[in-house]
Amino acid sequence: MSTLAHTMMTAARPADSGLASSGDLDRYPYVEAPGADRVGPPSWEGAETELGRVGRRTAGSRGRGLHGQLVQQLGQMIVSGDLGADRPLVPEEIGQRFEVSRTVVRESLRVLEAKGLVSARPNVGTRVRPVSDWNLLDPDIIEWRAFGPQRDDQRRELNELRWTIEPLAARLAAGHGREDIQQRLSDMVEIMGHAFAQGDGLTFSRADAEFHSLLVQLAGNRMLEHLSGIVGAALQVSGAPATGCERPGESCLTHHARIVDCLAAGDAQGAEAAMRQLLTVHPEPGGVVPAPREH
Template identity: 35%
Template structure:
């Protein structure tokens, strides 16, 4: 299942069940009443079973003889799955989740910026510059968030490291929700911090790129703190 929502009865059933679990309506350790869920969701047994398979593959539920189908503890969930990340952010503004996202970004993104300064092509740098310009010219929240996410995606692509490109897909889910929250409530211009990273990469200065990205991520965490 991709990070995009599945359509049709199957996808709707997955989304409905995940939403209830992530919202705490069905808690960790709770056994699912499958006949009741089938009736409430108005779906066939086949659709319900297929939805349960998806959630089981993501570590959210499990099934055992004599116990039935139950919700696994959060420690068993595949937190790097893009759907699981999205479901968590959609369940509410979880500051603990955002704190963990910031910690991950501190580890990954400054090092990625350093690599980008060493490996980025002229085309990579031009693309990053275009994202910054779109961020600067954005006239609404949605456009700002799109440009911000694009910058971070392009930054990872500029490392020419396939694993980092995959990691960015995970970061982007939480980052999108973080950006909506911060850019929509904190009066601050995100352009200067992103332009500083761009300038360091364009100058082929790995250490300056590392420090600029570290400052950007630190500022991101500080912005979240201001909302509290």
Template identity: 40%
Template sequence: MDTFNGTGDGTGGGAGQGLHGRLLAELGPAIASGTIPGGAVLRMEELEVRYGVSRTVVREAVRVLEAMGMVASRRRVGITVQPRSAWDVFDPLVIRWRLAGPDRPAQLRSLGALRAAVEPAAAALAADRATDDQRRRLSALAVELTVTARAGDLAVFLGHDIAFHRLVLEASGNEMFAHLGEVVAAVLTGRTEHHLMPHHPQPYAVARHREVAEAVCAGDAARAERAMRDIVTGAMEELESTLG
């Protein structure tokens, strides 16, 4: 029977069920943090012995890492850790692992710049293209954000915040924007998990979320874009202040 001797710290949440998921939660963060550096060659046999798992479990974990571009497996060579330039930097797990390591400030700044480029444009498109159902859901989420912000319930607030931003991206009617929902969810989750959010969400930021919802419902693209830009630039300013 397979066992597992790793010391997983939970940074691989969402990495999968079972032993290969737990192995992935060890190897992924180690590669992302540079503990296992680019160019390092791992051997199937060594991983089997070190983690007390079968060849099948190792292969399953390596297959996932290969899909992320983090390793390349070659017969008679081994499993070679790839340079960061080869990684799928949009993969939510890669983002999560990088946020858990020393690369956190650079990762947050990079993701913040991405959000600033995409989300205001998505909000403007949503004002023109959102369905009636999407407008109703966005309004309801704005109300939930206000209520949970006042209560200081960051866990519930996070869930509503993720749903709000995903819905704006989806309501843009642009499938490329919509596909970034998981990326935005990963950065919002990472900021909360690593205590980079205020203990109580800022009233100004909550008000801007309500303004986005109102503008989308009113079909006011310019106002929706402006309010969303205020949200993402405000988040970057908060981040810079926290990172010092």
């Protein structure tokens, strides 16, 4: 293992503050009339009165000012169920409630429509769509679900998806003789072993993440690689481990080394089986997690 490889794994990553930039509000020039009669409007109870107070921002809406913050606020309300399916979203009410311009509301609803969260039709207006219509692999929706009541379902679904992707990637990777990547995989296992011996959990997890990224790359399927990246990022957002092991352990190291050996030998079935074993190993000694349900 090269000194450079170890240095890369132990180098600290810069933190992203995620702070929203300030901006002037382009407000509606009127206020909501008290006692106005409406049929089935959304309930804005508990929503932020000023978008500037929204602190946590997703990667998809970061850096977009009021527009991004309104997308964030409405998206969270829809995903959490505060705005249920088929509920009407009246632009004028949204503008009044959040004190933003018609343009901001219009553009925000367009973004939500592109994500499958709402639909806009002539003579019907804009309404919230059912979960079955949502783009569940959209980064914003992933994060909104991660902090809402659907968190457990999302983590289960993501783990099941990963349990399908990575064994397949291991099987495909065994058919590619990329010695450079196979050497890097071996380096990652060696780094993990050193980190485990030294009690360095951070370096261990970074090498583990790099191992899985390299393996999917070695599979030679770019669509699979793209999907794996989405799932891995989503697992991190959801609070689930995005690597083979939640914490360092001997069994984790053994399975990683077995995968490398199978790849070097061109043993596709062995590599796939070793990956399945790795993904079902529980971080606690002697424990396992069940494989995803058969449908």
